[in-house]
């Protein structure tokens with residue numbers, strides 16, 4: 001399953017938005033243009049859908065309340081609305097549509113109330129709220145049906161899909177020293193502290209198969225990289241070890257503490273691609289990798305998923321000129337964000353840009369110059 005369209009109203013810095021999404025979608029835009037805010041739509045739906053998510057009230061509270069979440073540029077109509085279409089396969093017909101609207105109660109406890117919740121499956125309306133039960137007992141509108149197991153039997157596949165979304169903003173130091181740093185870990189581990197532990201818990205055969213694929217992809221992208229393996233030290237702590245061709249002969253295997261930051265981050269991303277079937281949100285995969293490797297990221301993603309039965313849909317945010325200079329990027333999967341006084345606008349490529357890509361130019365050449373801040377002022381520093 002994959003998300004093929006997203007429409008938003010009053011979501012963070014987007015007053016309105018209507019975008020198609022592809023199996024791999026690249027979200028481009030300068031700082032503060034709303035890339036992370038766009039990814040947050042899918043984290044929000046995950047928070048509503050996952051078993052321990054805490055539902056609508058918690059998901060809004062986790063985002064510092066409705067006044068932070070709702071677009072500051074909202075007009076009279078102050079409802080926040082998400083409208084999502086999904087398909088069973090790329091370019092397939094719409095199989096599911098989910099619509100959720102909500103707003104604050106406007107009095108008393110200031111709870112967040114569902115103003116609309118609708119689900120269609122194969123064009124048939126499966127849920128339409130507010131319904132009679134909601135009218136009889138308006139407190140029911142403090143919860144969505146995504147968060148209620150007994151209420152969502154008719155669209156459990158959709159709930160499971162939303163709930164299985166992964167968000168990754170990997171921090172190399174936490175990947176390396178997660179164990180030693182300890183401290184608080186967010187449940188979904190977006191920063192990668194639990195990566196090695198997860199690796200350790202994966203059944204041997206699955207782990208070996210995944211590492212084999214990562215091996216092949218890395219050999220292609222990282223010069224001198226020879227082999228990757230999983231091992232445990234005397235204390236039973238899990239480690240990743242790599243062998244590089246350029247080290248002294250018999251220099252032996254390096255453990256993850258000696259890997260370059262970028263290599264480790266890349267490993268984490270690649271593992272995530274193989275770890276599940278649902279949506280994967282990647283923040284700036286280029287961080288701490290050198291340009292020669294970054295340029296290969298689109299290909300590595302393709303290669304690593306190549307013979308999977310169900311590939312993960314990937315939405316990634318990026319600033320990277322190198323990544324976008326890969327000639328293999330499908331222009332239909334590119335989303336451009338631009339800030340304005342009225343919040344951010346999001347768009348797909350226009351015809352002129354598409355034909356420039358067909359003529360052999362890269363996304364970096366055609367689109368990036370338009371997303372660069374014209375002056376430093378736009379960074380809001382002065």
Ligand SMILES: Nc1ncnc2c1ncn2[C@@H]1O[C@H](COP(=O)(O)OP(=O)(O)OP(=O)(O)O)[C@@H](O)[C@H]1O
Nearest residue numbers: 012013031032033034035036037068069070071072
């Ligand atoms: N409710 C809201 N209404 C309007 N603007 C908002 C709202 N919430 C956040 N913003 C604005 O959105 C911007 C941040 O967007 P976001 O973090 O998504 O940017 P980004 O494109 O991911 O940037 P970076 O490249 O730095 O990661 C900030 O300027 C913030 O003020």
Ligand SMILES: [Mg+2]
Nearest residue numbers: 035036037317
């Ligand atoms: Mg961001």
